[in-house]
Amino acid sequence: MELNQEQEVVSMPRIGEAAPEFKAITTQGEINFPKDYKGKWVILFSHPADFTPVCTSEFMTFASMEKQFNEANCQLVGLSVDGLYSHIAWLRTIKEKIEFKGMKDVEVTFPLIEDITMDVAKKYGMMMPGESNTKAVRAVFFVDPKGIIRTIIYYPLSLGRNFDELYRVLLALKTSDEFGVATPADWRPGDDVIISPAGNCGTAKDRMEGKEEGLECKDWFFCTKKLDKDLVLKKILK
């Protein structure tokens, strides 16, 4: 257990561990996290503050892509340390007034957690005092259908996230689970995947001698395999 300077418990969830549990009020009613999302992927993300421009551009982008995430069995849940009425007023203003990169009239229908006590933000390591004592950083947690944290990404206050990358991460995690493979740098569906030597895939000699069907090995530790894009999408977008 770690204590900060005010002697409060601060925790930092880790990849591979169960997502910390909490109940919270959101713009879509109460949620019990991660229990309510069992059987689904969920992206829990924090933003520094309502009525700020970078956050506004992020919410418009994420809301515009929500259907795409939902089709990959993934729900979105936002959080900031603002209150519910601030959230509601900000989301209404976005819908009524803001245009960004051709997006307008954008309605945010995924839940946005109010966390004025900062309890959830502290539980999830979203408060980083070196960056701000009063605002959460831009944290992103990918939680799998069993409630396990699978990827964590942090951005500072000034840097808007790349939502294509968040979608790519989701597809790569699902592909890895579905096909038992790893994905190389910049992987996208249709690209070759990596068959790790740590897996159940024969000896280094077998691999190098081409005894494993479909493997292309440059050396014992670097073997790739084709994985058809349609097959990947059929399996992970079901």
Ligand code: BEZ
């Ligand atoms: C923004 O979303 O624009 C923002 C929020 C907090 C600090 C800096 C920028």
